[in-house]
Amino acid sequence: METEPADSGRPAARRRYDPRLPAPPAFLRRGPWREGAFTSPLHEPRTVVVVGRWLGGALLVCFLTGLTSHLLQDPPGWLAPHLPARPVNGYRVTQGLHVISGLAAIPLVGAKLWAVYPRLFEWPPARSVLHALERLGIALLVAAVLMELFTGLLNTLQWYPWPFPFRQTHYWLGWTAVGGLLVHLSVKAPLIAGHWWRRAAPALAQRRAFLTATTAAVGAVTLVTAGQSVPWLRPLDLLAPRRPDIGPQGLPVNRTAAQAGTVTVPADWRLSVDGPVPYRLTLAQLGELPQVSAELPISCVEGWSATARWTGVRMAELVRRAGAPPGSAVRVTSLEAEGPYRVMEMPATYVDDPLTLLALRVDGGVLDADHGFPARVIAPNRPGVLQTKWVARIEVIA
Amino acid sequence: MTAGVRALLLAAGLAVIGYGLSGLLGDPYITDPLGVLVWAVGALVVNDGLWVPLVCLAGASLARGPVLRGWLVVAAAVTAVGLPAVLRADDDHGNPTVLPLPYLRNWLLVLAATAGLALLVGFVRRWRHRDRTVRHRARRAPGADRP
Numbered sequence: 001m002e003t004e005p006a007d008s009g010r011p012a013a014r015r016r017y018d019p020r021l022p023a024p025p026a027f028l029r030r031g032p033w034r035e036g037a038f039t040s041p042l043h044e045p046r047t048v049v050v051v052g053r054w055l056g057g058a059l060l061v062c063f064l065t066g067l068t069s070h071l072l073q074d075p076p077g078w079l080a081p082h083l084p085a086r087p088v089n090g091y092r093v094t095q096g097l098h099v100i101s102g103l104a105a106i107p108l109v110g111a112k113l114w115a116v117y118p119r120l121f122e123w124p125p126a127r128s129v130l131h132a133l134e135r136l137g138i139a140l141l142v143a144a145v146l147m148e149l150f151t152g153l154l155n156t157l158q159w160y161p162w163p164f165p166f167r168q169t170h171y172w173l174g175w176t177a178v179g180g181l182l183v184h185l186s187v188k189a190p191l192i193a194g195h196w197w198r199r200a201a202p203a204l205a206q207r208r209a210f211l212t213a214t215t216a217a218v219g220a221v222t223l224v225t226a227g228q229s230v231p232w233l234r235p236l237d238l239l240a241p242r243r244p245d246i247g248p249q250g251l252p253v254n255r256t257a258a259q260a261g262t263v264t265v266p267a268d269w270r271l272s273v274d275g276p277v278p279y280r281l282t283l284a285q286l287g288e289l290p291q292v293s294a295e296l297p298i299s300c301v302e303g304w305s306a307t308a309r310w311t312g313v314r315m316a317e318l319v320r321r322a323g324a325p326p327g328s329a330v331r332v333t334s335l336e337a338e339g340p341y342r343v344m345e346m347p348a349t350y351v352d353d354p355l356t357l358l359a360l361r362v363d364g365g366v367l368d369a370d371h372g373f374p375a376r377v378i379a380p381n382r383p384g385v386l387q388t389k390w391v392a393r394i395e396v397i398a
Numbered sequence: 399m400t401a402g403v404r405a406l407l408l409a410a411g412l413a414v415i416g417y418g419l420s421g422l423l424g425d426p427y428i429t430d431p432l433g434v435l436v437w438a439v440g441a442l443v444v445n446d447g448l449w450v451p452l453v454c455l456a457g458a459s460l461a462r463g464p465v466l467r468g469w470l471v472v473a474a475a476v477t478a479v480g481l482p483a484v485l486r487a488d489d490d491h492g493n494p495t496v497l498p499l500p501y502l503r504n505w506l507l508v509l510a511a512t513a514g515l516a517l518l519v520g521f522v523r524r525w526r527h528r529d530r531t532v533r534h535r536a537r538r539a540p541g542a543d544r545p
Contacts, residue, residue, distance in 0.1 A: 175418030182411030217475035
């Protein structure tokens, strides 16, 4: 595909710092390494550049939205006080896009890797040290991208057949993939620039058909899955692991009360609020405080989201009653005995937001055990795992 | 200028790779980075050694014509995304809101619907092609369209 200049054409400095490697004996050049082993005319740079642009766009959206999710869910100390509680649907949109772009990248990566497949068998396998390193970099990039798409897809089903933790591995491989992509763009820049515009490319009837098929594949995958986060696509939600209207009280659940061991709430349950003036409230007393209703989405890191009308007491109201000034952050502890999100910290931006509630009811009914009875946190622009259910205690921490 | 941008991109990419790999190796929760490596190499082997050769073989032998190929591309994509749900349809770890749909039925439905659409496209193409050749011939025959 890409013609390489002969060694004599390489600058002397390049020859010195990038020594040539000996070519393997020619009789080894068999099977896919043969000249002309791949007959499709589509293994050509223009097709690769077009699909590569789409894939690059999808991966970029996926990475940036994933990073957003990571920062919202697990912010470094310096960032936590500045996390915005608005826009209300912010996390719903970014995380919905994360899963939509990730799923769209699956057919795109398939098309891209098929188009460049003959490059895997280029001859000689490594011309020089730099060339060998570049090919190793491609292996790293492809492996990281395949792992990201595979683990991400299975995570939306809560299926973990591998021996490593999902969240941390998915995060670090995301950086690795993006780094590999930047290196790849740098190395291939002249080739990409040379085939960026259609008029520079030879006309090829099959190319249009191939690109149309790839577009149709992305469209089909998106149409039958995006309904888990995009309300007007819900009727077409056929293959997504969630339906936003299926679940107790018409809402999906990430972790059930049975899974958390909170099906029965202790008879002596009280909400503890610890601050300068600590106090405890029964459920009935909580119900006597001013009740506020808000339309808020519950948006899961797995991509699904659903809006409901939540009713309860403003978090700011509860914190004020404990004698804490505006600008206070809180730590919320759940009744569940264990779980990575049993304890949650909420920055002041969320605490002070008038839409942040300790909800007692959803869509008019008392919370189902699976939705966090007796009380749960619901805040705007916040990952679902931080909307703590079965709340037992709220502490003012700063 | 472009050489500078390329060098910058290369340096940034190498730094980001370094950040990702060192994070992976240093993360206290990832106790067995070798497990990640085994799965990553496995992903490469399955894709490059099994899946793409199959696609190449199918494309070079049975799958002829743009419409059939197009449908196969769509079907493969839908299957890649939907098959895990089909395989796991009855394993929700006691959470009935995970995988609540009849995934096998839906998957077959999507395959059938896209196949129907592809057939339609095939018919329209054939019909338009015939139409064009008829008109072409009529124009070439002298006096045929101007009696």
